[in-house]
Amino acid sequence: MGKKTKKPGKGKEKTVIKTAKAEEKRARRETKKLSPExxxxxxxxxxxxxEAKKKEVHVDENVPAPSPRSNCTLNINPLKETALILYGGEFYNGSKTFVYGDLYCFDVEKLEWKxxxxxxxxxxxxxHQAVAWKNYLYIFGGEFTSxxxxxxxxxxxxWMLDLKTNQWEQLNLKGCPSPRSGHRMVRKLVSFTKLINSVNPYSSFNIVLHLVPFVANSKLNPPANEIKPIYLAVICYFQIYLYxxxxxEVSSDKNISEKxxxxxxxxxxxxxxxxxxxxxKSGMPPGPRAGFSxxxxxKRAMLFGGVVDREMEGDMIMSLFLNELYGFQLDNHRWYPLELRKEKSTKDKLKRSFEPKDNGVGEKISHNEIEEYATTEKVKNPVHHEEAGDLEITVDEISQHIETTMTVDCGVIAANGKPYESKSDLQNSVPLEVC
Structure with a gap:
């Protein structure tokens, strides 16, 4: 057969446009001319x-849904499981990029936005990334694009958002990770028991106490003024993991403006x-990536997929998308790759179940009998054996293997579910149709 001529598409035109835009960006950077935008x-x-002009919290009820956007965060409100919290995101209309910093709350029962x-x-x-715990929503990182x-x-x-008052607070923490976006952040719940006689050290907003009275005194009958309250406390708090x-960053390479x-x-x-x-790092950790799940x-965190972007000459980006699955043990901080098990075929299942057994008379079942039984099972249940043998059976072929009569207590069941009363009824009956 001859080679078909391809119709001219838009792929080449898009490449030319992207290349022209990249050259224009590089030229502007080289001349150090930046537009106000x-x-x-x-x-x-x-x-x-x-933002400094805002003096108090304002909540607009029953507003329209948020504008189209991507790369925002959506979390369940810990104070109300039927409410969702949406923050941030970006939108590209084909020529300009818009980055948002608005905060919405969606009521699942009322189907209303705030x-x-x-x-x-x-x-x-x-x-960016956001996790919720008790009365607060925590946010780290992200990016702003011109x-x-x-x-x-x-x-x-x-940042920390108080979900009761809707007030934001920035926490200046020591030793934080480097600036980034496209990372992932998950929450781990930690709990343990401890004997305490004061709740003051654990009165922080991020620690939950469940107190149980506990008697522990060296004297059998101590004076009332010497009895000190001792509690068995179940202490719960959370930890955040980021990967x-x-x-x-600005690149020293003239061919690439940013690295x-x-x-x-x-x-x-x-x-x-x-x-x-x-x-x-411990075990077999995943490689560098962003945008994964x-x-x-x-007791473990699960990681899947991601993308690796590489800058090429002329401000072009090449992306490698991944489909790997990893597990991370939260107790010993160990990484390991995961692979889903494939369902075994009927032949393998039958061989494993029949080979060590006999047929009850002391005779072992032969492989030919196993093959014959497997073939019969495929015909009876074609849907469950598609992957085993890629067997394709039409409705007509299936109907040939289905018995149209059924013996029950020495009688025959008709298509209407009632037993035939005579042989003449059986001869004049209409066979069942498979549909």
Whole structure:
């Protein structure tokens, strides 16, 4: 057969447009001419001045749904499981990029949105991470992009939202991870028991106490003024784990204006001390990546997928998408790859179940009998054996193997579910149809 001529598509035109835009960006950077839209420092300063004008929390009820966006966060409100909290995100309309810093609450039962505006809010961002615990929502990192995508600013700040008062507070923590976006952050619940005689050391907002009276005195009948209350406390608190992400820095290479950094480090945050600690790699950890999925299941965290972006000459980006699955043990901080088991075929199941057994008379079942039984099972249950033998059976073929009569107590069941009363009824009956 001859080679078909391809119709001219839009792929080549898109490549030409992207290349032209990349050349224009590089030329502007070389001449050090920045448009006001690309001056991130001036934009963020202007936003900060506008935020300073806010004096109190304002909640707008039953507002329209948020505008289209990506790379926002959506969390369940710990104070009300039927409420969702949405924050931030970005939108690209084909020519300009818009980054948001608005806070919404969605009531699942009423199907209504609330728009919450409060003073001292975080600056707009996207590709950040948020976790919720008790009365608070915690946010770390993210990025701000200029409208022309000429400049990027990556955050490394840590914010806390009081879900009761809707007030924001920035926590200046020591030893925090480097600025990044596209990372993932999960929460681990820690609990233990301890004998205490004062709740003051554990009165912090991020620790939960369940007190049980406990008698422990050296004297059998001590004076009343010597009895000290002792409690068996079940102490619960949470830890935050952060992994991976992406950031940019100015490159010294003339062919590349900015250099991308793909992170593979892991950090933990202890709310008892509010200090970040770098987690040492152990086992078989995943490689650098961003934009992956991560969740906690029982005593381990699960990581899947991600993307690795590489800057090429002319401000072009090549992306490698991943489909790996990893597990991380939260108790001993050990990584290991995971692989889903494939369902075994009917032949393998029958061989394993029949080979060590006999047929009850002392004779072992032969492989030919196993093959014959497996073939019969495939015909009876074609849906369950598609992967085993890729068997394709039409409705007509299946109907040939289905008995149209059924003997019950020496009688025959008709199509209407009632027994035939005579042979003549059986001869004049209409056979069952398979549909």
């Amino acid at each position: 690309d001056d991130i420092d001036a934009i963020l300063l202007s936003i900060q001045k506008e 728009l919450i505006s409060s003073p001292n809010s975080p600056p707009p961002r996207s590709a 409208p022309n995508q000429e400049r990027f600013h990556h955050y490394k700040d840590f 991976g992400g992406y950031s940019k 991308g950094i793909i992170h593979s480090d892991m950090w933990s945050l202890d709310p008892r001390t509010w200090e970040w600690n770098k987690v040492k 991560m969740c906690v299941h029982k």
